[in-house]
Amino acid sequence: MADRTSSSITVKAGKAEIMAVIADLEAYPEWTSGIRGFTVQETGEDGRATRAKLSFDGGVFIDTIGLAYTWSGDDKVSWELVERGSVVTDLYGSYTLDERDGSTEVTYELAVDVRLPLIGMVKRKGEKRIIDSALKGLKRRVEG
Template structure:
């Protein structure tokens, strides 16, 4: 899972406001396309999720996976798969926030492995679609 897909968007808000939306995992179904539900299993000392189960609709399939999160203040969050689903066998992702002049550049990186054999190009296109949809949803949620 060395290859990751990445994309960025500028959000007209500060890092703390954006990271608060990202950290509210249980609200993802309201703004993150394809996410059907999130259940936080454990939280860290900062009150943010350290473990969660996520159910998503991949169009052709619905899957539930377990993720572990690592938070670095309002600058960065990473997550990795700790409980594979019926289709998803590997997943690593991150949001990185860089604030400048009242706005913040949000970069989302994602790598997904599935049980179904896919050509690398097809896999990257799927990851790109997930990332772009998530970034646009995040921007709407924060700025709206």
Template structure:
């Protein structure tokens, strides 16, 4: 899973405010299109999710996967697939936050592998669509 797709957006808020929205996994269905449900299964000592089950509806594919999260204060969160679904066989993602003058640049990286063979270009286009939608939803949520 060496190839990743990434994109960034600037949000008019500090990084602690942005990370608070990112860390509230159960609220994702309210602002992240395609995510139907997230259930936190285990929390770290700081109260943030350590493991969660994610159910998504991504157009032709719907699936439920298990993810493990690693939090680096309010600077970065990464997630890795720990329980494959019926479609998704690999997944690595991250949000990186960089605060500048009261705004925060959020960079989202994503790499997904699925059971169905896809041409690299088609896979990257799907990842880009997921990323752009998530970043726009995050911006709307934080700035509202």
């Protein structure tokens, strides 16, 4: 897996409230651009997804992939590719939450590899666009 891209945003809410929105995978199409659908396939004892299928429209390509999730309470969730799509060949992502003084810093980290040959700068720019869109959508969803 190549280098990861990350960005952070401050959300005026506690970790538990934010993580509840993050954990509701099937609602992502309502607040995250490009996500066409999520189907939770398996859940853990805490009721959170451990495996899910994600369908998205990346503008240039549309794909469906399988992801496995690892939850660390309300502090962090990470996911990795377990079922390749027609374009996506590898993927790792995470949200890390750090609560301070009534607000929470949310850091989103992402690395994606695709079948298409892309130079590193173009790939990181695409990852950054995905991250920024997701963080802004999450902030609007939680604070709105």
